Amino acid sequence: MSDCMLRLQSVTKRFGTTMAAESVSLEVGQTELFALLGPSGSGKTTLLRIIAGLDAPDEGRVLIGGRDVTRLPPYRRGIGMVFQDFLLFPHKTVAENIAFPLKMQGKSRAETADDLKWVSQLVRLTGLEERYPHELSGGQKQRVALARGLVSRPSLLLLDEPLANLDRELRKRMEVEIRRFQLELGIPFIYVTHNQEEALTMASRMAVMREGCLEQIGDKLALYHRPATAFVAAFLGSPNTFEGDVVGVEDGRAEIAWHGHRFWSRAHDGLAPGLRAVCYVKSEKIAFASSGAALAGRLRDTIFKGQYADYLVCLDDGHEITVSAAPDLCHRPGEAVGITWAADDGDAFPAVGKE
Amino acid sequence: MNHRSGFGVQVLLLAALYLFLYGPILYVIYVSFQIDSIWPFPPTLTLEHHTDLWQRRDYHAALWNSVTIGFGTGLIATLFATLAAMAILKYRSPGSGLVAGLFLAPLFIAPILIGISSLMFSRTVLGMPGSIFGATLANSTYATAFALLVVLAQFARYDWRLDDAAMVFGARPWRTFWEITLPITWPAMLGAFIVSFLLAFNNLEISFYNLGATPTLPTLAWGALRHGISAELYALAAIINFAVFALFTVLYLLLRLGTIRID
Numbered sequence A: 001m002s003d004c005m006l007r008l009q010s011v012t013k014r015f016g017t018t019m020a021a022e023s024v025s026l027e028v029g030q031t032e033l034f035a036l037l038g039p040s041g042s043g044k045t046t047l048l049r050i051i052a053g054l055d056a057p058d059e060g061r062v063l064i065g066g067r068d069v070t071r072l073p074p075y076r077r078g079i080g081m082v083f084q085d086f087l088l089f090p091h092k093t094v095a096e097n098i099a100f101p102l103k104m105q106g107k108s109r110a111e112t113a114d115d116l117k118w119v120s121q122l123v124r125l126t127g128l129e130e131r132y133p134h135e136l137s138g139g140q141k142q143r144v145a146l147a148r149g150l151v152s153r154p155s156l157l158l159l160d161e162p163l164a165n166l167d168r169e170l171r172k173r174m175e176v177e178i179r180r181f182q183l184e185l186g187i188p189f190i191y192v193t194h195n196q197e198e199a200l201t202m203a204s205r206m207a208v209m210r211e212g213c214l215e216q217i218g219d220k221l222a223l224y225h226r227p228a229t230a231f232v233a234a235f236l237g238s239p240n241t242f243e244g245d246v247v248g249v250e251d252g253r254a255e256i257a258w259h260g261h262r263f264w265s266r267a268h269d270g271l272a273p274g275l276r277a278v279c280y281v282k283s284e285k286i287a288f289a290s291s292g293a294a295l296a297g298r299l300r301d302t303i304f305k306g307q308y309a310d311y312l313v314c315l316d317d318g319h320e321i322t323v324s325a326a327p328d329l330c331h332r333p334g335e336a337v338g339i340t341w342a343a344d345d346g347d348a349f350p351a352v353g354k355e
Numbered sequence B: 001m002n003h004r005s006g007f008g009v010q011v012l013l014l015a016a017l018y019l020f021l022y023g024p025i026l027y028v029i030y031v032s033f034q035i036d037s038i039w040p041f042p043p044t045l046t047l048e049h050h051t052d053l054w055q056r057r058d059y060h061a062a063l064w065n066s067v068t069i070g071f072g073t074g075l076i077a078t079l080f081a082t083l084a085a086m087a088i089l090k091y092r093s094p095g096s097g098l099v100a101g102l103f104l105a106p107l108f109i110a111p112i113l114i115g116i117s118s119l120m121f122s123r124t125v126l127g128m129p130g131s132i133f134g135a136t137l138a139n140s141t142y143a144t145a146f147a148l149l150v151v152l153a154q155f156a157r158y159d160w161r162l163d164d165a166a167m168v169f170g171a172r173p174w175r176t177f178w179e180i181t182l183p184i185t186w187p188a189m190l191g192a193f194i195v196s197f198l199l200a201f202n203n204l205e206i207s208f209y210n211l212g213a214t215p216t217l218p219t220l221a222w223g224a225l226r227h228g229i230s231a232e233l234y235a236l237a238a239i240i241n242f243a244v245f246a247l248f249t250v251l252y253l254l255l256r257l258g259t260i261r262i263d
């Protein structure tokens, strides 16, 4: 990447026997909003702490703006950070908390006041400046943490689940605003979350993390539509899982036999006829079909979700499949339905651990 | 069980406990104002013992020496305990337990042994005669262990990631301590200072061996005891107790008024 701002080179970190980061390599560009997505305990916070200089990696290097900062202490890195549990200073007011990075930079009173005003408006904290952290709601604390991370216009901003405590409406608004700050400031944001909608909404590129390893890294649409590993396929969206036998593999496709049904899907490395395979198909990629349906069943229930609905289809042999579609399809419970999907919408991987 | 009778029993228990704790002290204060200190009944009030005590120059010198040793020990022990507690809790490592153990071990050594051994050490190895300075250092070895207990108890509740946050936002280690750690945890250090001050102020054995003829309040009182409990010792005990009560009252009022906040 030509405008690479942050580069991690095979960063490894162990806590005892836990691998919190295992040979992680990553590049983030100058104007990117990069999302790091992974389940709890996958090492997201650890990676941010290594980038910030709070933990030293056991192996590997961290480069910011082309400079090796692996051995540089945090206060020399010029990074902003929004911590997972805020870490507001309890003995300082909101204004003092937000102004702390400016104070450390030795900014003048006038500059500090200007920046405070700018950032308080940005995160809508005006009027709360004189309160102490223990007098704030969870969402307000989160916005103070966000303001403190942004205020010094750092060269890189790390955000550790910055919206986890906000209600839906505020979260939607902050998602839009964080994207706007990022464009305005023109600096890379590394955005950690375990909420895939948040990652998919905000990021340009993203990485999925699992047990300290980066499973896949790339454009968010590529990760969503073309998962490279079974973990990513299972983690993103809400896929249906079919575990069956590989009947044949040709041309990057595999034919899977599943409980007497047969269908094609994209084949990933390691599939060969006779092996067990797991095939993932995202629920919104399955469609109802009146003719030429791959599978037939009855509609058991409809779960209304607002902009779409989940239709639970019970196949004739008892297996259940979820189909996400527009909520106004007039299917009734008990009605016979047929479902189908395109071969490219399924991703088949070798099944592991079950022989 | 009857709720009210349960309450009555609790009040009685509480009163008995307070009597147990404060009875002897109140008695000493009472006696210090009586003419006959051997059998002070019926009460006959006098300030004689207090004025006698006031005129004894040796007690003035002893008070000054005790305060000096108490202050010096308080400062040294608090400083060492704070540094040690940060090493143990902030910069946690596999060896932290051993480090803590070695700092706390003097708790289990009898003060009289510390007194004798520190005297021999400074005489033989350092070639220093007994002095206030030596007594302060010897008291500090003992008081540091107690101070560390106090500081550890409070630091254990402190979220050291606040220090991390400050460092990310550009604060160097000293600035971090000054801006974040100290303003939040200073009650721990005040507590450690008070404990080590009192330990050294009241200490007999360690100070005695290291000071020789230089008096402190406890060594002087100990010396005076050899001629029986004289009346001015009651006055001395009463005054010291008053001073301690006054100190605690002021602290309490400061806490109530919110000048000091312990979160």
Ligand SMILES: Nc1ncnc2c1ncn2[C@@H]1O[C@H](COP(=O)(O)OP(=O)(O)OP(=O)(O)O)[C@@H](O)[C@H]1O
Residues within 6 Å of the ligand: A015, A016, A018, A019, A020, A038, A039, A040, A041, A042, A043, A044, A045, A046, A047, A084, A194
């Ligand atoms: N200081 C530490 N000592 C020991 N183990 C640690 C330490 N910090 C993290 N770990 C372990 O490292 C792994 C990764 O932790 P990390 O906090 O990075 O996860 P995370 O992805 O941020 O999770 P979450 O979404 O719950 O915040 C976990 O197994 C955790 O238990």
Ligand SMILES: [Mg+2]
Residues within 6 Å of the ligand: A044, A045, A046, A084, A160
């Ligand atoms: Mg985390």
